[in-house]
Amino acid sequence: MNGGVQVNTRRQLRPTDVKRLNRAWRRSTEGRLALILESVTSPFNIGTIFRTAAAFGAERIWLAGNATPPTTQKAQKTALGTDRLVPWEEPVPTLSAVQAAREAGFTVVAVELSGDAVPLHEAPLGGAVCLALGGEDHGCSPALLEAAAAVCYIPQVGRVGSFNVGIAAAIAMAEARRREWARPEAAGGP
Secondary structure: OEOOEOOOOOOOOOHHHHHHHHHHHHHOOOOOEEEEEEOOOOHHHHHHHHHHHHHOOOOEEEEEOOOOOOOOHHHHHHHOOHHHOOOEEEEEOHHHHHHHHHHOOOEEEEEOOOOOOEEHHHOOOOOOEEEEEEEOOOEOOHHHHHHOOEEEEOOOOOOOOOOOHHHHHHHHHHHHHHHHHHOHHHOOOO
């Protein structure tokens, strides 16, 4: 109550307030984040991943295999121009993308259901991490899994066997950032 008048603090932020909040989070974010998208062909998944990558501050996306570029009309409907905010590379062979990520200083962590995968919350996601995700039908190729420094999976308790690749990418990026923001020296955020 403020002078007998109740103040509602639970309101949507105005655009200026959102920009201020996002700037504060950017200042408290130091970890490097990138993606390799291997043979992700659905324009809607590509658009979703680019938009999410832009929101989480990914610094680069390498397209590999027969991945669909974000410049297609259908991808643009979902990406809403965010392909201009995250530098990306035209599709190259998978191992070339992994090598480029390594040369840029990233540790490549594949997100896949495999025999040696660890749960996402135990994955090595600190520092400069490049999350590698495979296509809608087959996931990460054996070559990508072999080349990755680590493999993790997203635990599920429902009766569905896997996540859509766009959703899996969002969950993995969110976990990478959450870990950084939860560190004691980063506590408090903006």
